[in-house]
Amino acid sequence: MGPGVNVDGVPRRTIWPTDGGRSVEIIDQTRLPHEFSIRTLASVEEVAVAIATMQVRGAPLIGAAAAYGLCLQAQADASDSALDAAAETLRATRPTAVNLAWALGEVRAALRGLPESEREAAAWRCAAKICDDDVAGCRAIGEHGVKLIEEVWRQQAQRRPVEVLTHCNAGWLATVDWGTALAPVYLAHERGIDVHVWVGETRPRNQGASLTAWELLQQGVPHTLIADNVGGHLMQHGRVDLCITGSDRTTATGDVCNKIGTYLKAVAARDNDVPFYVALPYSSIDWSLSDGLTQIPIEERDGNEVRRVTGRSDDGRMLEVEILPQASPVANFAFDVTPARLVSGLITERGICEASRQGLATLYPERS
Amino acid sequence: MGPGVNVDGVPRRTIWPTDGGRSVEIIDQTRLPHEFSIRTLASVEEVAVAIATMQVRGAPLIGAAAAYGLCLQAQADASDSALDAAAETLRATRPTAVNLAWALGEVRAALRGLPESEREAAAWRCAAKICDDDVAGCRAIGEHGVKLIEEVWRQQAQRRPVEVLTHCNAGWLATVDWGTALAPVYLAHERGIDVHVWVGETRPRNQGASLTAWELLQQGVPHTLIADNVGGHLMQHGRVDLCITGSDRTTATGDVCNKIGTYLKAVAARDNDVPFYVALPYSSIDWSLSDGLTQIPIEERDGNEVRRVTGRSDDGRMLEVEILPQASPVANFAFDVTPARLVSGLITERGICEASRQGLATLYPERS
Numbered sequence: 001m002g003p004g005v006n007v008d009g010v011p012r013r014t015i016w017p018t019d020g021g022r023s024v025e026i027i028d029q030t031r032l033p034h035e036f037s038i039r040t041l042a043s044v045e046e047v048a049v050a051i052a053t054m055q056v057r058g059a060p061l062i063g064a065a066a067a068y069g070l071c072l073q074a075q076a077d078a079s080d081s082a083l084d085a086a087a088e089t090l091r092a093t094r095p096t097a098v099n100l101a102w103a104l105g106e107v108r109a110a111l112r113g114l115p116e117s118e119r120e121a122a123a124w125r126c127a128a129k130i131c132d133d134d135v136a137g138c139r140a141i142g143e144h145g146v147k148l149i150e151e152v153w154r155q156q157a158q159r160r161p162v163e164v165l166t167h168c169n170a171g172w173l174a175t176v177d178w179g180t181a182l183a184p185v186y187l188a189h190e191r192g193i194d195v196h197v198w199v200g201e202t203r204p205r206n207q208g209a210s211l212t213a214w215e216l217l218q219q220g221v222p223h224t225l226i227a228d229n230v231g232g233h234l235m236q237h238g239r240v241d242l243c244i245t246g247s248d249r250t251t252a253t254g255d256v257c258n259k260i261g262t263y264l265k266a267v268a269a270r271d272n273d274v275p276f277y278v279a280l281p282y283s284s285i286d287w288s289l290s291d292g293l294t295q296i297p298i299e300e301r302d303g304n305e306v307r308r309v310t311g312r313s314d315d316g317r318m319l320e321v322e323i324l325p326q327a328s329p330v331a332n333f334a335f336d337v338t339p340a341r342l343v344s345g346l347i348t349e350r351g352i353c354e355a356s357r358q359g360l361a362t363l364y365p366e367r368s
Numbered sequence: 369m370g371p372g373v374n375v376d377g378v379p380r381r382t383i384w385p386t387d388g389g390r391s392v393e394i395i396d397q398t399r400l401p402h403e404f405s406i407r408t409l410a411s412v413e414e415v416a417v418a419i420a421t422m423q424v425r426g427a428p429l430i431g432a433a434a435a436y437g438l439c440l441q442a443q444a445d446a447s448d449s450a451l452d453a454a455a456e457t458l459r460a461t462r463p464t465a466v467n468l469a470w471a472l473g474e475v476r477a478a479l480r481g482l483p484e485s486e487r488e489a490a491a492w493r494c495a496a497k498i499c500d501d502d503v504a505g506c507r508a509i510g511e512h513g514v515k516l517i518e519e520v521w522r523q524q525a526q527r528r529p530v531e532v533l534t535h536c537n538a539g540w541l542a543t544v545d546w547g548t549a550l551a552p553v554y555l556a557h558e559r560g561i562d563v564h565v566w567v568g569e570t571r572p573r574n575q576g577a578s579l580t581a582w583e584l585l586q587q588g589v590p591h592t593l594i595a596d597n598v599g600g601h602l603m604q605h606g607r608v609d610l611c612i613t614g615s616d617r618t619t620a621t622g623d624v625c626n627k628i629g630t631y632l633k634a635v636a637a638r639d640n641d642v643p644f645y646v647a648l649p650y651s652s653i654d655w656s657l658s659d660g661l662t663q664i665p666i667e668e669r670d671g672n673e674v675r676r677v678t679g680r681s682d683d684g685r686m687l688e689v690e691i692l693p694q695a696s697p698v699a700n701f702a703f704d705v706t707p708a709r710l711v712s713g714l715i716t717e718r719g720i721c722e723a724s725r726q727g728l729a730t731l732y733p734e735r736s
Contacts, residue, residue, distance in 0.1 A: 033693040199696075201674065203571060203595040206691055213696040225698045227571040227674055228596050229629025233704035236631065236661060261597025263604065264632040267639045293604060306569065306595055309677045311689025321679025321689055323574055325401040328567075328581040330593045336601035 005172040024068045028055045033214035034312045044073040044086040051093040058174020059248045063099030066090045067127035070107040078119035095297045097248040098286045131176045137281040137349035138178035145184025145347040152241045161196040163241045168202040168259035169211035170246025180279040181244040189221045197223040204305040232268035247280040254340030254355030255292025266342040279347040292337040303330030372545040392436045396423045401582035402680045412441040412454040419461040426542020427616045431467030434458045435495035438475040446487035463665045464703045465616040466654040499544045505649040505717035506546035513552025513715040520609045529564040531609045536570045536627035537579035538614025548647040549612040557589045565591040572673040600636035615648040622708030622723030623660025634710040647715040660705040671698030
């Protein structure tokens with residue numbers, strides 16, 4: 001696998017500058033797994049639409065995309081008022097992931113005090129650094145997390161695969177490269193450990209079915225798709241050694257806000273003594289919060305995401321079908337909060353710690 | 369509502385004899401909510417196919433359909449060997465719901481010792497009694513269960529709706545009439561209680577989205593569709609007063625085998641102190657079992673149920689779309705087991721009892 005994750009054998013990131021640094025390209029994740037389609041974004045408005053429509057998604061990648069959005073704004077108009085307005089537009093696209101606000105803050109801080117003529121170049125440098133740091137951070141998360149998989153592999157004397165359950169997509173496609181929850185899996189696979197991943201389809205947008213399965217296929221990692229309802233049954237029957245998910249926002253006390261349904265897996269893991277780990281970079285920690293359940297805003301998305309399912313028809317076209325009675329109302333909460341008490345540990349770029357204020361303080365003493 | 373549940377204002381059952389008692393008709397549940405389509409079944413083979421393909425489903429209705437299957441067999445050939453073979457064919461269609469085996473046993477017992485010439489008429493009488501008993505039993509389940517809803521309504525001084533969460537379809541369509549889990553809801557609605565139902569879509573076959581929502585719409589009961597991932601989040605935020613599900617098989621010790629994903633809701637309910645009740649007729653109690661997790665066979669169904677989603681296209685046709693990468697394997701467990709310790713109580717036609725051997729003995733002393 002070498003320096004990162006491959007698509008059809010070629011290393012790729014999920015976002016990159018192009019056209020001599022005048023626009024950025026992304027993989028349109030709403031077309032996967034059926035089409036591998038690259039889109040060019042040439043303005044902050046196009047970036048905002050790409051984030052809001054989830055052509056790019058995943059907390060770390062949203063942060064990187066927002067940073068590039070400010071680059072495109074600085075290219076068009078680098079005044080403070082224009083940059084503030086662009087940051088506000090980007091911030092409003094998705095309310096839950098804290099990386100978005102974090103990345104906007106990083107770019108704004110990098111430009112502060114610079115003359116307008118120097119801001120565009122500084123923005124591109126800052127966005128590139130955010131991306132490179134994300135890649136390095138995810139790689140480090142992989143190095144720390146793979147020890148958990150290696151430990152299970154040793155315990156069961158390499159006689160059966162290590163069974164990892166994940167939810168949604170916290171892989172390469174959710175970050176710039178490597179992923180968070182999947183980085184340990186990719187490293188384990190690279191090191192010859194027999195690892196198998198249970199992939200929950202992750203309704204309503206099916207990021208497990210369409211993104212995680214596709215990623216794992218590209219890297220040749222054995223996996224099995226399941227409906228979101230199945231994870232508890234597998235744990236009850238000893239078919240899961242380890243759960244690893246990502247996080248869209250983690251409080252200073254270790255509460256984890258992640259894709260809706262994560263909490264159900266965490267509470268089942270506790271009921272079955274299955275370790276439940278959450279992998280995240282420091283950029284998704286919100287040091288200002290102490291209670292995830294009451295303090296993190298939960299995005300409610302369009303009910304059509306539940307009402308309509310996108311897939312490939314037998315004649316090869318991508319289309320949507322409606323699965324509900326038209327008159328039935330829908331609620332579409334996109335995230336839930338897993339209280340720290342249900343989290344076995346947080347895997348960050350600095351190591352693995354207890355999901356608690358004390359645990360995070362051991363890894364991030366400068367914030368405690 | 370009167371004697372039962374209505375479709376377009378007309379009282380209906382889910383299965384009934386027709387053609388002067390030479391065949392049976394069913395509602396093809398694989399076409400709902402998009403089409404209300406009635407099918408005629410004229411042989412035991414056709415009944416077996418209707419059960420296996422889930423044109424009829426739901427533990428009590430499967431039992432009723434199997435009974436009618438034996439009627440059609442008795443009409444064609446009422447010899448013991450032919451009836452035994454037919455019973456075997458029917459029994460093999462679905463392994464988990466115990467009502468199937470129970471109903472076959474009831475009909476076989478009713479024919480035992482009768483001359484072949486009298487068996488057909490006896491079979492039709494027995495099947496009709498199974499259906500009538502199911503309707504009466506479900507109505508009684510409703511009468512007992514509605515007290516739970518009335519109690520919440522009183523506690524909150526009728527100031528906000530009573531919020532009931534259910535999973536899959538344990539309504540009218542799962543039985544001959546009224547339903548199990550939904551019978552209390554229908555009675556509460558009839559009595560003017562402001563009741564609102566959270567309906568999990570119930571992947572992979574979407575029985576919540578396509579059947580429960582449709583049923584509730586037909587009776588005018590307020591409801592909201594949610595992805596299966598959402599139930600825990602709602603409970604964490606005090607948005608669920610009561611969970612009620614059905615059961616495909618209940619052990620003598622109160623373990624409940626029901627649609628996959630039920631366990632995840634039960635364990636979340638416990639974590640949030642939300643009462644979790646299971647409604648079932650005596651015909652779905654398997655008195656021979658004491659441990660649901662190890663003793664109940666869990667049906668594994670075709671992976672295409674996960675891989676492909678059926679819905680209505682924008683031009684009004686019903687069609688299937690594929691949502692997974694074609695090379696990704698799928699596991700499709702259809703049921704899971706909720707241990708008795710997570711069940712607040714069992715609602716049966718005889719009353720509400722603790723989910724335990726002792727609890728069931730208070731309602732069914734003749735079996736203890």
